[in-house]
Amino acid sequence: AKERGRSGFRFYQPQMNMSLLSRMKLDHAMRLALEQQQFKLYYQPQVDLKTGAIVGAEALIRWHDEALGNVSPAHFIPVAEETGVIIPIGNWVLKTAIEQASQWKSKNIIIAINVSALQFQQSNFVEIVSAALQAAELSPAFVELELTESILINDAEDALQKLQALATLGVKLSIDDFGTGYSSLNYLKRFPLNKLKIDRSFVQEAPDNDSDVAICSAIINLSHALNLKVIAEGVETEEQKAFLIDAGCDEMQGYLFSPAIPADEFEKLL
Ligand code: C2E
Ligand code: CA
Ligand code: CA
Ligand code: CA
Numbered sequence: 001a002k003e004r005g006r007s008g009f010r011f012y013q014p015q016m017n018m019s020l021l022s023r024m025k026l027d028h029a030m031r032l033a034l035e036q037q038q039f040k041l042y043y044q045p046q047v048d049l050k051t052g053a054i055v056g057a058e059a060l061i062r063w064h065d066e067a068l069g070n071v072s073p074a075h076f077i078p079v080a081e082e083t084g085v086i087i088p089i090g091n092w093v094l095k096t097a098i099e100q101a102s103q104w105k106s107k108n109i110i111i112a113i114n115v116s117a118l119q120f121q122q123s124n125f126v127e128i129v130s131a132a133l134q135a136a137e138l139s140p141a142f143v144e145l146e147l148t149e150s151i152l153i154n155d156a157e158d159a160l161q162k163l164q165a166l167a168t169l170g171v172k173l174s175i176d177d178f179g180t181g182y183s184s185l186n187y188l189k190r191f192p193l194n195k196l197k198i199d200r201s202f203v204q205e206a207p208d209n210d211s212d213v214a215i216c217s218a219i220i221n222l223s224h225a226l227n228l229k230v231i232a233e234g235v236e237t238e239e240q241k242a243f244l245i246d247a248g249c250d251e252m253q254g255y256l257f258s259p260a261i262p263a264d265e266f267e268k269l270l
Contacts, residue, residue, distance in 0.1 A: 018079065026076060027083040029065060034088055039063050041096050042260035045269060046112065046231060046253045049245050054269060056110035056144070058253060059097040060260040061089070081116055090119035095132045100263055101143060102136035107270045110172065112144040117151045121158075126165045133169075140170035144194065147173060149181030152191060160190060167192035174231075178219060188226055196223045198249070200234025207243040217247045224248065 018026075033039055039061055046056035063071045080086035094113055101111040122128065133140055145166065152159050152175075163173060174195035179202065198219050206212045216232065223230035232244050235254030244252055258269070 023079050023082065026079050027085055029068065030063075030076060030080055030083075030085050030089065033063060033065060034085075034092060038065060039089065039092065040262070041093065041100065042262055043100075043111075043266040044253055044260035045258050045266065046110075046251050047257050048251055049241070049249055054109060055251060056112055057266060058112040058146070058260070059093065059100070059114070061093055061114075062260075077116070081118055084118065086116045086118050087122065090114075090116050091128060094129065095135075098132045098136045098138055098143060102138040104267070104270070105138060105142055109270070110142055110144050112146050112174065114146045114176065115148075115151070117148060117154060120147065120151050120162065121154070126162055126169070129166065129171060130169055133171075141172070144172035144174055146176040146197065148176050149178070149184075149187075152187040153182050153184065156187070156190075163191050163193075179215065185222075188222075188228075193228055195229040195231060198230065198232040200254075203232050203234045203240055203244075203254075204236075206240055213243070213247075216244070216249075220244075220247050220249050 040063075041059045042062050043057035043059060045054045046058065047053070048055045061073050061077070063073070063076065065071055077086065080089055094115075097111050097113045101109075104111070119125065129143075129145075130140075133143065147163075166173060172194040173192065174197055175193060176197050177199040178196040180199045196219060198216055202212050202215045202219070204212070206216055220230050229250045231251035231253060232240075232249050233253045235241055235244065235252040235256050237256060240254075241252060241256060
């Protein structure tokens with residue numbers, strides 16, 4: 001079950017309600033889960049709005065723990081970022097998603113991988129990515145890294161260097177949850193980006209909410225003016241899809257088409 005659901009509390013931080021003890025317990029459980037290979041990756045299709053074709057998938061982590069049941073990443077990822085265990089988890093995600101992408105390379109789809117700020121700050125992050133690509137014999141062109149705005153704000157010089165190295169390698173770069181973080185548009189012209197992802201919170205009430213319609217349209221126009229692609233996440237209704245097509249959005253991702261599903265199920269859609 002999705003505890004994040006449709007609450008729409010954009011600024012709610014699950015970890016703030018957790019005691020130090022429960023965070024430590026969760027940290028321990030996550031380290032154990034890594035060791036015991038309890039994490040899985042699911043894949044959510046990304047669909048071209050013009051052709052209807054599946055052009056990619058976002059890798060999303062899933063965790064079923066015997067004692068805790070299904071634990072939502074919205075719950076454990078923030079704690080993993082706090083305790084630092086996001087680094088081994090994130091590196092596992094990267095390696096696993098790249099291995100999966102390598103099995104799908106004849107299908108011509110791009111696998112989008114979430115990258116946490118702490119993970120990105122590893123001094124050898126670029127080497128980790130390039131080593132995983134080499135080990136899987138995968139062309140970097142099949143991989144897109146989803147970055148948060150915070151990655152670009154913290155130590156912008158270091159971020160710029162890494163992003164340039166990744167872009168030179170041939171990896172695609174997108175900004176996740178665009179517009180929800182520190183809204184500095186400055187980085188859009190400085191960093192070698194390929195795509196913006198419109199956050200679900202702006203899509204949710206479109207096309208009824210005039211402000212959300214204006215924000216979505218502005219992000220789409222901004223993307224195209226900067227030669228970036230644009231994808232909307234959290235698309236649940238035909239009305240949202242029709243609005244996005246009308247507004248010129250390139251791609252969509254959301255329950256309307258499919259939730260995140262296991263790799264073998266995703267493969268059947270290709
Ligand atoms: P996100 O990167 O914004 O991912 C999109 C979230 O929206 C996913 O939740 C996805 O299942 C959900 N979603 C997709 N379509 C719809 C829809 O139509 N309606 C609704 N209501 N929700 C939809 P999920 O999988 O629970 O992940 C939550 C967050 O946890 C992600 O948000 C991301 O920030 C983080 N996360 C998940 N997997 C990873 C990972 O491998 N690494 C890192 N660093 N973070 C991850
Ligand atoms: Ca994402
Ligand atoms: Ca997102
Ligand atoms: Ca989001």
